[in-house]
Amino acid sequence: MADAPGSGEPTLEEQIAAYQREFQGLDPQVEQIVSALGRLNRRMNVAYGRQTATLGISNAEWEVLKALVLSGPPYQMGPGDLAKRLGLTPAAMTHRIDRMVTEGLVTRDRDESNRVRVIVELTAEGREKWLDAMRLASVFEEDLLQDLSQDERGTLGAVLTRLLRRVEHAQPDAGGRLTDLD
Numbered sequence: 001m002a003d004a005p006g007s008g009e010p011t012l013e014e015q016i017a018a019y020q021r022e023f024q025g026l027d028p029q030v031e032q033i034v035s036a037l038g039r040l041n042r043r044m045n046v047a048y049g050r051q052t053a054t055l056g057i058s059n060a061e062w063e064v065l066k067a068l069v070l071s072g073p074p075y076q077m078g079p080g081d082l083a084k085r086l087g088l089t090p091a092a093m094t095h096r097i098d099r100m101v102t103e104g105l106v107t108r109d110r111d112e113s114n115r116v117r118v119i120v121e122l123t124a125e126g127r128e129k130w131l132d133a134m135r136l137a138s139v140f141e142e143d144l145l146q147d148l149s150q151d152e153r154g155t156l157g158a159v160l161t162r163l164l165r166r167v168e169h170a171q172p173d174a175g176g177r178l179t180d181l182d
Contacts, residue, residue, distance in 0.1 A: 075122035
């Protein structure tokens, strides 16, 4: 089998042909869409990982920064809420927060109104890393979509959103990871 450029894996066409050979009930059109989405997702994650590495952060740290930014000002969340949002165990989240506190990306303090509760807060340095990552990502994403017209981008976005909603409805508990990737 010929490899896809630089990947060591069969091309989409070769994969689909092999699947059809082994599973006659396969709809090649469905398999092409699903396989292309899976490969695109993997390759985009690698590209984002390379970008965040140039900034001195990992994709895992980027996810925490993103969650804090999405929470809105004052960019604070409890570790349990962060763990749930990212699909991590509390222990994995604690490990991640420990690294990020050491790197100056977040602070971790006791809630003054409830000394049992811990608050993780985005620092100015963490926000700047998030902004730098967003700048890099926007260039990459614009390049990725450069061959699509505005109408095609709108259609693609709408179709992918419909697919995402279907999966979210069928698998409401699948927002996070099933296993810890740290």
